[in-house]
Amino acid sequence: MKIIDILNKKTMSLSFEVFPAKKESGLESVHKATREIASCRPSFMSVTYGAGGGTSKYTLDIARDIKEAYGIPMLAHLTCVSSDRATVRQRISDMKEAGIENVMALRGDLTPELEASDPATWDYRHAVELVRELKESGADFCIGAACYPEVHPDSRNQKEDIFYLKEKVDAGAQFLTTQMVFDNNLFYNFLYKLREAGVTVPVLPGIMPITNARQVERAIKLSGSFIPQRFKSIVDYFGTDPDAMMQAGIAYATDQIIDLYANGITNVHVYSMNKPQVAKAIMNNLSAVLGKDFGR
Ligand code: FAD
Numbered sequence: 001m002k003i004i005d006i007l008n009k010k011t012m013s014l015s016f017e018v019f020p021a022k023k024e025s026g027l028e029s030v031h032k033a034t035r036e037i038a039s040c041r042p043s044f045m046s047v048t049y050g051a052g053g054g055t056s057k058y059t060l061d062i063a064r065d066i067k068e069a070y071g072i073p074m075l076a077h078l079t080c081v082s083s084d085r086a087t088v089r090q091r092i093s094d095m096k097e098a099g100i101e102n103v104m105a106l107r108g109d110l111t112p113e114l115e116a117s118d119p120a121t122w123d124y125r126h127a128v129e130l131v132r133e134l135k136e137s138g139a140d141f142c143i144g145a146a147c148y149p150e151v152h153p154d155s156r157n158q159k160e161d162i163f164y165l166k167e168k169v170d171a172g173a174q175f176l177t178t179q180m181v182f183d184n185n186l187f188y189n190f191l192y193k194l195r196e197a198g199v200t201v202p203v204l205p206g207i208m209p210i211t212n213a214r215q216v217e218r219a220i221k222l223s224g225s226f227i228p229q230r231f232k233s234i235v236d237y238f239g240t241d242p243d244a245m246m247q248a249g250i251a252y253a254t255d256q257i258i259d260l261y262a263n264g265i266t267n268v269h270v271y272s273m274n275k276p277q278v279a280k281a282i283m284n285n286l287s288a289v290l291g292k293d294f295g296r
Contacts, residue, residue, distance in 0.1 A: 001044075001074040001101065002045050002073075002101055002102065002142040003075055003101075003102045003142050003174075003175065004142045004174045004175060004202070005043060005142075006043050006073065006187060006267075007062050007202040007204070007266075007267045008202070008257060008268070009174055009266075011266070011293045012169055012261055012266050012267070012268075012289075012290055012291070012294055013043035013044070013266065013267045013268070013294075014042055014043055014257070014268055014269075014282075014283075014286065014290065014294070015043050015044045015045060015046065015075075015204070015267075015268075015269045015270065016042045016045050016046075016269075016270050016279050017045070017046045017047075017048065017206075017269065017270065017271050017273070018030075018033070018034045018037060018039070018045060018046070018047055018048070018062065018270040018272065018273070018274050019047070019048040019050075019077055019273070019274060020047060020048065020049075020050060020058030020059050020061070020062055021055070021058050021063075022050065022055060024228065027058065027061075030058075030062070030274060031062065031128065033080075033178055033274040033275070034047075034062050034065070034066060034274065035065070035066065035069065035070075035285070036276035036279075036280075037272055037274070037275075037276050037279040038066045038069065038070040038072050038280050039070070039276075040068070040276075040280055040283040041072070041283075042072065042270075042279070042283075043073070043103070043196050043267075043294070044072060044073040044074065044075055045072055045073075045074055045075070045102060046074075046075035046076075046077060046149055046177075046269070047059045047062045047063050047074065047075070047076055047077060048077045049076070049078055049079050049104075049106070049108075049128075053189045056078075056091055058258065059078075060076060060094060060095065060098050060100070061073075063076045063098065063100055064098050064099070064100075067099070073101070073102065074100065074101075075091060075094055075102040075103070075104055075144060076100045076103055076104070077090070077103075077104040077106060078091055078095070078103055078104065078106065078130065078220070079106045079107060079108030079130075079193070079289045080105075080106070080107060080108065080124035080127065080129065080130040080133075081107045081108045081109075081110065081114065081124050081126075081214065082108055082111060082114060084123045085123040085124075087135075088123070088124070088130065089133070089137075092134060092137045093137075094140070095141075096137070096139040100141075101140075101141065101142060102141065102143075102144065103134055103141045103143055103144070104143075104145070104177070105127050105130040105131045105134055105143050105144070105145050105168075105173065106127050106130070106145070106146055106235050107124070107125075107126055107127040107130070114220055119201055121296050123278055126147070126164070127145055127168055127290060128164070128167050128168045130169050130174050131143055131145065131168055131171040131173050132171050132172070134172070135171070135172045142173055142174055142175075143172050143173050144174065144175045144176065144177060144217075145165075145168045145169070145173035145175075145176055145177075146171065146175060146176070146177060146178075146179065147165050147176040147177070147178050147179070147190075147194075147207070148161060148179045148265065149178050149179065149186045149187050149189075149248070150179065150181075150186060150188035150224060150225060150226060151199040151219060153224060158193065161195060162194060162197045162199070163197075165194070165199060166198065169199055169201055172210070173199065173201065174201055174202075175201050175203070175204065175267075175292065176194075176201060176202070176203045176204065177203075177204045177206055178190070178197075178203065178204065178205050178206045178269075179206060179223050179272055180206045180207065180208035180219060180223050180225050181205055181206065181207070181225060181256075182208075182210075182227050182228055182231055182256070183226055183228045184205070184256055184259050186226065186262075187205045187260070187265075188263065191203055191205075191265075192276065193258050202267055204268060204269040204271050205215065205260055205265060205268055205269065205279070206270075206271055207253050207256050207260075207268060207269065207270050208253070208270075208271040208273075209218045209244060209249050209250050209252070209253035209270065209271075209272070209275075209278050209282065210231070210235070210249045210252070210253075211246040211249040211250065212239075212242060212245055212246070212249075212268045212279060213235050213239030213240070213245060216235050218240075225241055225252045229245065232251055234248045234249070234252060245276075250278060250281045250282060250285070251262060251285075253270070253282060254282055254285040254286065256290060257270075257282070257286065258286070261289060270282060
């Protein structure tokens with residue numbers, strides 16, 4: 001099933017993100033965790049693509065496994081900047097063969113080696129080129145792309161970032177998922193600016209349930225996201241008690257999701273990070289909110 005068809009329904013959607021194993025030795029535990037998350041029956045699941053593309057096979061394996069075992073629509077991520085054109089074309093062909101219908105087209109982060117090299121030698125510089133490559137592949141993929149309510153760190157300003165975001169949408173991205181946001185107002189303001197700029201596709205806020213104190217530092221380092229004082233207080237108070245922090249982090253994320261739905265944002269994406277207990281608790285917290293028609 002195409003994800004755009006789920007997003008365009010009037011009913012609410014909730015999706016979960018998982019990541020592949022980094023090494024062969026981690027395959028079994030990742031498959032177990034992703035299957036448990038799938039058993040919560042989210043509207044769809046996304047599988048990330050390891051930086052540099054080293055785990056591409058595992059991304060496809062998980063996507064295929066969940067789709068076949070649970071019939072859940074899958075979104076496979078793909079990055080381009082650290083790959084050459086032949087490799088990217090091979091990945092696209094593998095996806096087609098695996099029956100993947102939905103692809104998240106990403107640039108990927110710049111590695112220190114890439115940054116030290118001449119961009120003129122790269123086959124891809126921006127995600128928009130991957131969107132075009134996917135469109136030209138002849139497969140009828142539903143394509144998603146990334147966006148940044150707090151501005152991508154490579155951008156000079158938000159206006160420029162949104163200009164290039166629109167280019168991705170005009171090239172064929174049918175929906176957008178945001179970098180993690182901990183303050184819904186940042187998302188609402190961003191959405192307003194996107195609509196003003198003529199970006200009309202569905203935009204999914206990305207919600208990251210923070211369930212331990214160390215994760216906060218990692219999340220800020222990775223995403224540069226703003227952490228509201230309200231959330232900092234939770235970490236200050238409960239951060240040293242793992243069970244209390246887990247419960248408080250899930251409650252905070254649940255609260256964000258309910259606020260989004262209550263403000264007419266029908267599609268929400270959760271960075272569930274291979275944690276079945278987090279996915280289950282969120283689903284449970286929202287059982288009545290999502291209603292009977294959810295995910296059908
Ligand atoms: P782009 O869209 O190429 O944007 C990157 C920067 O370039 C921005 O500043 C943009 O404004 C600018 N830009 C874009 N087009 C142009 C242009 N034509 N000319 C000049 N400037 C331009 N990384 C992974 O490795 N694997 C994953 O699975 C993964 N999943 C992600 C999922 C989501 C929802 C998000 C938000 C990020 C994800 N990332 C992932 C991280 C992502 O790869 C990085 O944030 C990366 O630095 C940018 O990727 P992008 O696709 O947004 O790039």
